[in-house]
Amino acid sequence: MRLLIIGRLNGELITASRIAMSRGAAVTQADGIEQGLNALRAKGADLVMVDVSLPVRVLVTALADERIRTPVVACGTGTDANAAVAAIRAGAKEYIPLPPDPELIAAVLEAVASDARSFVWGDPSMERVVKLAEQVARSDASVLITGESGTGKEVLARHVHARSNRANKPFVSVNCAAIPDALLESELFGHEKGAFTGAVARRIGRFEEASGGTLLLDEISEMDVRLQAKLLRALQERVIDRVGGTQPVKVDIRVLATSNRNLAEEARKGTFREDLLYRLNVVNLRLPPLRDRPADILALAEHFARKYAEANGLAARPLSAEARRLVTQSPWPGNVRELENTLHRAVLLASGPEIDADAIRSPEGDALSTGATGAGAAARAVQAAEAVTRGFVGRSLADVERDLILDTLDHCLGNRTHAAKILGISIRTLRNKLNEYTGAGITVAEPGQTRMLAAYG
Missing domain, CATH: 1.10.8.60 (Helicase, Ruva Protein; domain 3)
Known part of the structure; x- marks a missing residue:
């Protein structure tokens, strides 16, 4: 756990720092917001604790602008209620009153360290997967974790890291499906100041941030094939080039990757490099649905x-x-x-x-389906199918497609990756469709919402 404290270390903040270190955190300190941002750009962190007397909103806005996704908690004297409320409204995830309570700080550190994900299993079909995961965990071999969307691939990746020789080093996760292609290279490899519009300072990428530890490339099948070539070089030679940089940078990482697609099939179609697949797929852990x-x-x-x-x-x-x-x-x-x-x-x-x-109900409030079978269920299924088919008559293909996409997104509570998997299309195709609908003034569900919540919430 890497903790960055922004604020002058006197009195209560010194105590908070000592408590965090006693709980195993590696603590870095910066006096002000700009110094803190420089520390994040240069070294990264798992959690930022900022003095509430500093401009918290400036920090949160700068992190968002530079796509630094480190969570922020504010801290201040317990009697400063107005400052606490302002900090939360500015974007801080939590507020820790000072003088610090050791158990409260421990709970915050633990929540971030575990990322609220617990590895729970007990079925015999998982036995082989878990045993193999633990068997290879202490090696530095690349591991490809595959399975349907929502099966727990990232949770298993964290379990592998926790059982590895790098467990006390950073675990850095990058969702390749959530970052636009134009920004993903900078996200992975970092950039130099002035490398492109908005590059206000040098920033290390996720490869450097994870150096010494583990880098998870989540949903790697969504990465553009042109960027895959640069990724392959980084994996083979353990060096990366920052965007706009002139000198290669050495990195020491163990790479894990996940995909809900069949990468061998993607390689045959030309959308995924076969040589990169071989490099990643030293060990394959396939999670059953x-x-x-x-x-x-x-x-x-x-x-x-x-x-x-x-x-x-x-x-x-x-x-x-x-x-x-x-x-x-x-x-x-x-x-x-x-x-x-x-x-x-x-x-x-x-x-x-x-x-x-x-x-036990669906997001729409309906009774949960049990997937019942038998003559009665089959008859109901036929009737339902006929009703759906009649509903298509007289409508254009574009209208039917739009409703199918939006209804599926509602079903997935705005989760683009899950919806794309169900629809059988790439995340890029889905994004393009959604941008088209948004441009036409049609409400689209945001992550964690349905269209109704997006429209009225």
Whole structure:
């Protein structure tokens, strides 16, 4: 855990720094916002703690402008309520009152270190995957983690890092699907001052930030094939070139990558370099979908029920027998991510001593489907299909496509990667469609929302 404290180290801040170091954090200090930004550009950090007397909004805005995604918490004297509120409104994630409480600081550090992700499993189908992951964890071999969207690929990657010889070094994750192609090279390799418009200072990239530790390239299949060549050189030679730079920079990293696509098939189509696939795929860990891990479903459901009860200040409640039956029989097309969202919703909707089946509902409020089979279910499916087909008559193909894309995005609560997977299109194609709809004045669901929430929330 790398903690950057921005503010003069006197009195309470010295105590906070000592507490953080006693909990295993590597602490760096900067007196002001600009010095703090320079430290982040040069070394990176996992968490920023900023004195509330400094301009927190300036810091948060600068981080957003430079695409530095380090979370910020503010700290100040416990009696300064107005400053605390202003800091949260400015974009700070939390407020820590001073003098510092050791357990509170420990909880914040732990939340960031674990990134709120727990590795929960128990199904025999996961046994081979976990054993292989732990067997190769202490090596420096590249690992490719594959599986459907929402199966927990990043969670497994963090587990590999935690069991590796680099566990006490940085774990840096880059979502290749979430960053535009024009910016991804700078995000990965860094840039020199003036390399392009907006490059106000030299900034190290994720490769340098992860040096000594582990770099996760999440959804690597979405990376432009031209950038893949530069990535291949970095993996082979362990050197990178900053954008606008003239000297190569050595890096010491272990690379993990994830994909919800078949990269061998992508290589055959020419959208993914075959030589890069060989470099990444030294070991392949394939996560089975949740529907093939029945013993994991209940373990995860109970874990999420406890997690979100605690997060919302509610008493922990067990799942009723009917709720347990319902969650184990659901097909979970969205895998662990869908199960987590459903249990979060159930914790909030439940009213009795148990989480009953009535609280297990879809985002639209409908009863959860169990994927029932049999003659009755088949007849209902045929009727539903006929009704859908009749609804297409008289409509243009573009209108049908638009509604399908927007409804799928609603179903995924705005998750672009998940929606693209369900639709069978690339994340770029989906983004282009959404930009087209937004330009036409059509409401599009933002991440974590449906169109209704985006329009009225």
